[in-house]
Amino acid sequence: NLEQGPEGPETPIQVVLRVRPMxxxxxxxxxxxxxxxxxxxxxxxxxxGGGPDVAFRFGAVLDGAxxxxxxxxxxxxxxxxxxxxxxxxxxxxxxxxxxxGKTYTLTGPPSQGxxxxxxxxxxxxxxRTFAWLFDRVQHLGAPVTLHASYLEIYNEQVRDxxxxxxxxxxxxxxxxxxxxxxxxxxxxEFGSLGALMELLxxxxxxxxxxAHTMNQASSRSHALLTLYISHQTQMPPVDPGEPPAGGxxxxxxxxxxxxxxxTGSRGELMLEANSINRSLLxxxxxxxxxxxxxxxxxxxxxxDSKLTKLLAxxxxxxxxxxxxxxxxxxxxxxxxxxxxxxYASRAQ
Ligand code: ADP
Ligand code: MG
Numbered sequence: 001n002l003e004q005g006p007e008g009p010e011t012p013i014q015v016v017l018r019v020r021p022m023x024x025x026x027x028x029x030x031x032x033x034x035x036x037x038x039x040x041x042x043x044x045x046x047x048x049g050g051g052p053d054v055a056f057r058f059g060a061v062l063d064g065a066x067x068x069x070x071x072x073x074x075x076x077x078x079x080x081x082x083x084x085x086x087x088x089x090x091x092x093x094x095x096x097x098x099x100x101g102k103t104y105t106l107t108g109p110p111s112q113g114x115x116x117x118x119x120x121x122x123x124x125x126x127x128r129t130f131a132w133l134f135d136r137v138q139h140l141g142a143p144v145t146l147h148a149s150y151l152e153i154y155n156e157q158v159r160d161x162x163x164x165x166x167x168x169x170x171x172x173x174x175x176x177x178x179x180x181x182x183x184x185x186x187x188x189e190f191g192s193l194g195a196l197m198e199l200l201x202x203x204x205x206x207x208x209x210x211a212h213t214m215n216q217a218s219s220r221s222h223a224l225l226t227l228y229i230s231h232q233t234q235m236p237p238v239d240p241g242e243p244p245a246g247g248x249x250x251x252x253x254x255x256x257x258x259x260x261x262x263t264g265s266r267g268e269l270m271l272e273a274n275s276i277n278r279s280l281l282x283x284x285x286x287x288x289x290x291x292x293x294x295x296x297x298x299x300x301x302x303x304d305s306k307l308t309k310l311l312a313x314x315x316x317x318x319x320x321x322x323x324x325x326x327x328x329x330x331x332x333x334x335x336x337x338x339x340x341x342x343y344a345s346r347a348q
Contacts, residue, residue, distance in 0.1 A: 012290050013321045014059045015348040016075050017043055017341070019329050020101035021064030026330045033329040035337070037063045040074075045338070048331045056341045059348065064329060068121065071105060071324075072128040080320055081133055084229050084247035085142070088319035091250040091311055092125060095344065096326035097336040098219040098256030105324055106253050107204060114205070117197070125324070126200065126225065126251050133227070133249075134193045144246075147228040148196060149187045150203035153306050154221035156278055161203035161223070162186045172309050177245075180302070180309040187228065200225065219256040222279060222307055226250045250314060252307075255280060257343065258336050279307035286315055287347050323347055 019035050038044050043061045045054045060074040080090035094102035103110075106126050108118040118127065137144055150161040157169040163186055171183050190196050207223055230246030255277055282305035289300050302312035314321055325344035327337045 012315070013287060013323055013347050014076070015323045015325060015344050016060045016062065016071075017056070017058045017325045017327065017344060018062045018066070018071060018101060018105055019043070019064055019327055020104070022329055023099075026328070026332070029332075031330040031332050034331045034334055035063075035327065035329045037061045043341070045334075045341070048334070056345050058325070058344065068105075068108065068124060068128070072125055075125060075322055075324060077125055077129050077322065078132055078136075080322060081129060081136065081249060083319055084227070084249040085136065085140070085144070087247045089248040089250070089314035090319040091252060091314040091321045092129075092324065093252035093254055093321070094324045094326055095254050095257055096340050097258040097328075097333065100326035100328050100333075100336075100340070102256075102324075102326050103253055105326055106251055107200070110208070111201065111204070115201075117201075127197065129249070129251075130193060130196050130200075130227075133229075143232040145189065145230050145232055146191070146196070147187045147189050147230075148199050148225065149182075149185050149228075150199060150223070150225045151182060151185060152207060152221050152223050153279055153310075156306055158182050158185075158306055160184075160186055161206045162188060162199060167206075172306050174309075179313050182310070196227075220277065222255050223253040224250055224307075224310060248314065248319075250311065252311070254283075257340055279305040281305070282308045283311070284343065290315060291347070 019037070022031070022033060032048060034046050034048055036044050036046070038055070041057055041059070041061055043056045043058070045056070047054070062071055062074055066074075075092070077092060080092065084090050092106075094105050096102050105124055107124040108122040108127065111118060118124075137146075148162075151170075152159045152161055158172060159167040160170060160182075161167070170185060172180055173183050174180050188199060190199065203223070203225065207221075227249040228246060229249065257280065282301065285304065286300050286302060286308050300316065302308045302316070308315070311321075313319070323344060325340050327333070327340050
């Protein structure tokens with residue numbers, strides 16, 4: 001349980017593995033499950049047709065019987081939330097092939113209709129963190145101001161999921177005070193949990209409708225929801241439209257990893273793309289360099305993609321990054337599952 005981990009942002013990346021249950025379709029096709037958890041931190045892979053089991057160790061391992069609440073607790077997201085309240089930038093991202101449960105883990109199952117909320121028991125890490133954050137802020141009596149933005153990166157183009165008009169590609173810029181930021185991104189102040197949930201629903205439904213027209217593009221796009229937490233004693237921003245300085249909590253539903261094959265030797269995270277997803281490649285590259293103690297921060301190539309630019313301050317050492325690697329238990333998915341497991345175990 002990562003909540004019992006040491007205080008403070010000491011390890012740059014923490015990794016949790018989630019195995020989703022077999023789907024109805026997988027069961028109907030009579031596919032075998034090849035994964036089982038042994039203890040709370042080890043996953044055993046039994047190759048079909050015999051051969052020795054292969055074991056992978058992570059910060060926590062959760063099997064298909066674990067609930068959304070179990071996952072939220074095991075991920076220790078509250079610790080990231082507290083760091084964000086103290087001014088750090090923290091990120092939670094889900095990684096894995098399409099259909100492995102990334103979106104379910106972050107936001108629960110798709111809504112059953114316009115304005116129909118996800119049942120509380122199925123709410124994902126994001127809704128649970130939002131509720132926790134409001135409780136926490138009230139409990140601390142801290143005068144904080146909260147803002148949110150929600151964007152999608154598709155084909156290296158940034159689209160605002162909260163834009164008032166039709167979304168158009170927005171440029172990513174850099175300056176000394178803000179670091180990397182998206183120009184003209186809508187950053188919305190909110191004062192209640194309900195208002196934040198509405199922003200989430202707006203982004204999710206926009207993401208789905210664009211996925212429909214772009215032929216399942218949602219599996220090839222990254223969605224980033226960022227919460228900006230500023231204490232009211234902090235200086236207000238100079239430019240209108242700029243979020244105030246403070247902590248950040250970013251949730252990233254990454255593109256499906258099946259477009260990317262992990263290769264390379266131990267301790268190294270080299271990625272090769274079949275069909276290039278530049279952001280996923282760059283993320284893997286930055287992570288591998290961040291884990292190398294010899295490497296200087298200034299040499300991490302965050303500039304290589306939009307995703308790594310926007311995650312630079314949390315990946316770059318000012319906060320904690322949590323990676324939830326998602327896999328299917330089915331033998332049919334084993335090649336992709338192994339590539340996810342290798343990517344995830346090299347990231348820690
Ligand atoms: P991804 O975002 O990785 O492509 P999804 O989150 O959309 O995958 O999950 C694929 C399907 O499996 C969805 O129908 C989802 O509701 C279901 N699913 C995923 N994880 C679970 C789980 N832990 N329990 C029940 N259903 C799940
Ligand atoms: Mg998804």
